[in-house]
Amino acid sequence: MMLRLLRFFLLLYVAVILQTVLAGRLEVLGVRPDFPFLLVLIVALHEGAAGGALCGFFAGLFVDANSAHAFGVSSLTNSIVGFLAGSLADRLVRESLLTRAIVALVATCLRDQMLVLMLQPWGFVNFFAMLVKSSLPGALYTAILSPLVMALSEWGIRWDKEPSRAIL
Amino acid sequence: VPVLTDYLSRRGEILVLVLVVVISVTLMLLSSNDKVAVAGKINDAAFTPFQIALSRGGGLLEAKAENDSLRFELVKASLHLMGMQESERENERLRSMLTLREEPGWNLIAARVVGHEASRSSREFKIDKGARDDLRKNLAVVTLEGGLLGRVTKVGPHSAFVRPLCARHCNVSVRLARTRTEAILEWSPELGLNLTFLPFRAEFSKGDEVVTSGLGGVFPRGILVGTVSNIETLPDGTLRALVDPKARFDAVDEVFIVFGSPEGEEEEILGDVEPSVAIPEPAPTGSGKS
Numbered sequence: 001m002m003l004r005l006l007r008f009f010l011l012l013y014v015a016v017i018l019q020t021v022l023a024g025r026l027e028v029l030g031v032r033p034d035f036p037f038l039l040v041l042i043v044a045l046h047e048g049a050a051g052g053a054l055c056g057f058f059a060g061l062f063v064d065a066n067s068a069h070a071f072g073v074s075s076l077t078n079s080i081v082g083f084l085a086g087s088l089a090d091r092l093v094r095e096s097l098l099t100r101a102i103v104a105l106v107a108t109c110l111r112d113q114m115l116v117l118m119l120q121p122w123g124f125v126n127f128f129a130m131l132v133k134s135s136l137p138g139a140l141y142t143a144i145l146s147p148l149v150m151a152l153s154e155w156g157i158r159w160d161k162e163p164s165r166a167i168l
Numbered sequence: 169v170p171v172l173t174d175y176l177s178r179r180g181e182i183l184v185l186v187l188v189v190v191i192s193v194t195l196m197l198l199s200s201n202d203k204v205a206v207a208g209k210i211n212d213a214a215f216t217p218f219q220i221a222l223s224r225g226g227g228l229l230e231a232k233a234e235n236d237s238l239r240f241e242l243v244k245a246s247l248h249l250m251g252m253q254e255s256e257r258e259n260e261r262l263r264s265m266l267t268l269r270e271e272p273g274w275n276l277i278a279a280r281v282v283g284h285e286a287s288r289s290s291r292e293f294k295i296d297k298g299a300r301d302d303l304r305k306n307l308a309v310v311t312l313e314g315g316l317l318g319r320v321t322k323v324g325p326h327s328a329f330v331r332p333l334c335a336r337h338c339n340v341s342v343r344l345a346r347t348r349t350e351a352i353l354e355w356s357p358e359l360g361l362n363l364t365f366l367p368f369r370a371e372f373s374k375g376d377e378v379v380t381s382g383l384g385g386v387f388p389r390g391i392l393v394g395t396v397s398n399i400e401t402l403p404d405g406t407l408r409a410l411v412d413p414k415a416r417f418d419a420v421d422e423v424f425i426v427f428g429s430p431e432g433e434e435e436e437i438l439g440d441v442e443p444s445v446a447i448p449e450p451a452p453t454g455s456g457k458s
Contacts, residue, residue: 017215020283020294021222027418036286050184057188064195065210066286066294071203072195079188083181133357 004157008043008055011156015039016062031137033145034108036063040082041107042150045094046159049086056082073118081111097147104146108139208324216327219282220296236422239312240278243424246314247276247391254379254390257345275427276310277301281420282327291335295423298326308380308387308426315414316340316380316393317423333361333393334417341385342393344370345377353378353393353411361394361411370407372396378411388426 015035023032036059044052059082060075067074085107093099112135116127198206279295297303307320309330318332331338339354342363349370351363363378376396382389397412 013214016286017218017222017283019286020215020219024284024293032284049181053181053185053188057192060192061195062210062214063286065207066215066283067207067292070196071198071207072192075195076189076192079185079192083185087181 004159007157009058011153012036012039012055012059012062015059016066019063020066028141029137031134031141033142033149034138035149037078037108037111038104038142038146038149039153040078041085041104041146042100042153043157044082044086045089045092045100045103045150046154046157047086048089049083052082052084052086052089053079054082056080070119073115077111077114077118080114081107084110100150101143101146104150105139105143108142109135112138204322204324212324212326216282216294216296216324219294220280222282236278239422240276240424243310243312243314244276247310247426250314250379250390250392251388254345257348276424277303277427279328279423279425281423285329291417292321292329292331293420295328295330295425296326297425298324298328300325302427303328303425306385308391309423310391310426311415311420311424312422313414314392316387316391317415317417317420319387320425330423332417332420333413333415340387340393341381341383342378343381344372344396345379347372347376350381350383351409359408359410361413363396363409363411366407366409368405368407372399372409374399391426 015038019035023035026033040052040056040059043055047055056078057075060073060078063074063078064071085103088103092103109131113127113131116130116135120126195203195206277297279297279301281293282296283294285292285294303320303323305320305323309317309319311317316333318330318335318338320328321331322329333340333353334355336355339352341350342353343350347370349367349372350365351370352365353361354364355361374396378393378396380387380389380391380393392414394411394413394415396409398410400408402408
């Protein structure tokens with residue numbers, strides 16, 4: 001378990017570095033993918049709600065440390081969405097690429113809209129505008145990359161075929 | 169027994185969620201200084217060194233240093249030229265007061281872009297110079313070509329974040345170089361960079377250069393921002409002009425921080441009502457090249 005924990009933190013570190021160095025270069029029409037969040041989702045699918053929440057917290061913490069503002073906000077939103085994704089994991093066909101893409105799409109959208117509401121006290125005013133202009137395109141891009149990134153993450157952490165439900 | 173196990177497992181999961189939510193909320197409630205300190209420590213200890221190493225790549229350091237030095241001189245010369253052009257225009261207007269102006273000696277420091285902000289919602293990027301290089305908040309940032317790129321928003325010991333013009337809350341006081349008309353440059357998702365607060369009957373045309381006005385703040389005056397790309401009259405009779413930026417926001421590798429001209433001019437950064445947290449921004453559109 002310790003080894004897997006170590007691999008997880010190493011992967012998270014790589015994901016955050018990729019996000020800061022590479023994601024800008026992968027920008028299409030102003031939209032970037034979200035690598036650390038994809039790692040949160042794959043952990044949530046394998047480890048369940050508690051694993052998703054913990055992974056979301058650490059991913060958010062590292063993302064916040066690499067942001068100019070909003071310390072703690074990503075930790076909170078990622079934890080909650082990680083928890084929700086993990087709670088649903090037992091009811092989903094985790095191995096299906098389509099399932100993973102849909103989970104990535106919905107979860108990224110949900111997380112981004114939570115950010116909108118938390119960061120802007122007046123966020124409800126342009127809630128739908130932000131959904132259409134920013135959250136949905138970003139979530140779509142992240143969802144398209146999700147099968148590849150999640151498969152690489154699985155390979156990196158080396159889960160067993162039967163995923164354990166222990167926390168990480 | 170399975171029901172009990174399931175119940176305890178569920179309770180454990182909820183306990184974990186409550187724990188991380190409480191810690192996250194506690195982090196959010198920290199004072200701005202504490203947030204910067206905690207984030208800066210994590211950032212500088214874990215990420216900045218690796219980001220800098222990655223951005224610098226391997227080898228050819230000497231050639232790179234020489235190249236950097238030459239580029240530095242090029243930007244200095246470019247800014248000198250802009251300052252001189254600005255002086256010339258002023259002299260033409262004020263013929264009776266024609267005097268020789270001292271060449272402005274721009275005080276610049278070169279920095280390398282080592283990463284973008286990790287949250288997808290913002291367009292700020294990170295440079296490899298920080299408080300130890302005397303950087304401070306609100307300093308102007310220009311590109312290799314000498315075009316205004318944005319300003320410094322947050323400074324850590326070894327790194328800093330730069331907010332480009334193509335982001336919210338980065339309004340700048342500018343003027344049209346040819347006609348001296350003053351305006352405010354702002355960015356919006358729908359229009360890109362555009363000029364607001366233009367006076368009625370302002371006379372200018374497509375292709376006119378837009379430069380910083382130097383009105384009382386940090387930016388030295390005369391830095392080229394871009395050129396007017398489109399002009400339209402709004403239903404209420406006011407004018408709106410779109411600006412094609414000189415700086416390319418999508419391909420920034422190296423930047424220069426401007427510490428101000430020796431004249432001690434200070435420029436005002438208008439509309440700088442900064443929220444305590446970042447606001448997600450939609451993809452830039454309009455006339456900007458970003």
